[in-house]
Amino acid sequence: MMKALEVRHLSKSFRGFALQDVSFSLEEGYITGLIGENGSGKSTTIKLILQLLTPDSGEIRIFGLDPSRHSREIKERIGFVFDEHHFYEHLTADEMKHIIAPFYKRWNERMFQRYARDFDLPLHKKIKQLSKGMKMKLSLAFALAHEPDLIIMDEPTSGLDPVFRREILDLLREIMLDEHKTIFFSTHITTDLEQIADHIIFLHKGRVVWDETKDRIEETYALVKGDTRWLTPEARQALIGLRETDVGFEGLAADADHVHRLLGERCVMEKPSLEDIMYFTIKGGRSA
Numbered sequence: 001m002m003k004a005l006e007v008r009h010l011s012k013s014f015r016g017f018a019l020q021d022v023s024f025s026l027e028e029g030y031i032t033g034l035i036g037e038n039g040s041g042k043s044t045t046i047k048l049i050l051q052l053l054t055p056d057s058g059e060i061r062i063f064g065l066d067p068s069r070h071s072r073e074i075k076e077r078i079g080f081v082f083d084e085h086h087f088y089e090h091l092t093a094d095e096m097k098h099i100i101a102p103f104y105k106r107w108n109e110r111m112f113q114r115y116a117r118d119f120d121l122p123l124h125k126k127i128k129q130l131s132k133g134m135k136m137k138l139s140l141a142f143a144l145a146h147e148p149d150l151i152i153m154d155e156p157t158s159g160l161d162p163v164f165r166r167e168i169l170d171l172l173r174e175i176m177l178d179e180h181k182t183i184f185f186s187t188h189i190t191t192d193l194e195q196i197a198d199h200i201i202f203l204h205k206g207r208v209v210w211d212e213t214k215d216r217i218e219e220t221y222a223l224v225k226g227d228t229r230w231l232t233p234e235a236r237q238a239l240i241g242l243r244e245t246d247v248g249f250e251g252l253a254a255d256a257d258h259v260h261r262l263l264g265e266r267c268v269m270e271k272p273s274l275e276d277i278m279y280f281t282i283k284g285g286r287s288a
C-alpha cells in the first residue's frame, strides 16, 4: 500500500519539552487522528511535518519524497489547517484568496465558491471581523480548494459549533470517497475521531504511546469495574490508572481478554471511550 506520509525517529527538544523518537506512517486512503494531552507534542509533530520547524533528528517522507528537497511539489499536494491562522487580517477573505490561489496549479475556483457558499462565508468582510469559527471555515475552504491529496489539520474542529462540526465530519467523509486522499488531524474532541478515524495515534509527553487502528483499540481495551476484594496482585498489575474507592475499583485493561481470565465474571467490563483510554493512560503514567 502507498504511504502518504512516513515519519521516522523524529526528535525535537525545547527547553522543558522533548518530542522523542516519534515514528509512524499514514497509508493512503485513511483518516488518522492524533490525540494527546495539552503539551504532549501534537502541534510540534505537525509543524515538523510541514517544515515549519526543523527536527533535531529523524526523517520525514511525504508521498515518498524528502520535503527538504521537494518542498514545492509536496506543498502543491498538501492542504493544511491550523488552530492559529496565518491570514493578513486587514484583507477581505476574497482578497486573501487572490494571494493564495496563484500558489496552486490545481486551484479549483468552482470548488472554493462551493465551500464559501456551503460554509456561509462572507467573502467581502475583512478577515479581522470574522469570528473564530468563521476563520476556521475559511482556512478549510482554502485548504480544500486546491484538491490536496494529503490534508493535515491541527485541531480543525476547535471553536466550531456542534452543527458545523458535524458538517465538517461529513465533508471529510465525502472527500475520503476518493481512495487516494489521506487525512491526518490532531484533536481534543475524541468523539469526532470515534466517528470518522480509521487509525489513531496517541502522544503522551512527547512519545507515541500507541498507534493502532480504531477497530483494534475497540477490540483490545476494556474499562474494568468491580469489588476491590477480588483485586489480585496480577490484576492490579494489569490495570492501567487503577482507582480504588470504598465502593469498588475502576481501571483500564489494555488486554481485555487477559484481565477477563484473571478476574472472570466477578468484574464488569465495558467498552471504553477514547477519552477513557486517554484519561486512564495519562493517570496511570502520572502515578507510575
Ligand SMILES: Nc1ncnc2c1ncn2[C@@H]1O[C@H](COP(=O)(O)OP(=O)(O)OP(=O)(O)O)[C@@H](O)[C@H]1O
Pocket: 014, 015, 016, 017, 036, 037, 038, 039, 040, 041, 042, 043, 044, 045
Ligand atoms: N517554539 C517553541 N519554543 C519552545 N517551546 C515550545 C515551542 N513550541 C512548543 N513548545 C513547547 O513544547 C511542548 C509541546 O507543545 P505542542 O504545542 O506541540 O503541544 P500540543 O500537544 O499541540 O498541545 P495543545 O493540545 O495544548 O495544543 C509545550 O510544552 C510547549 O510549550
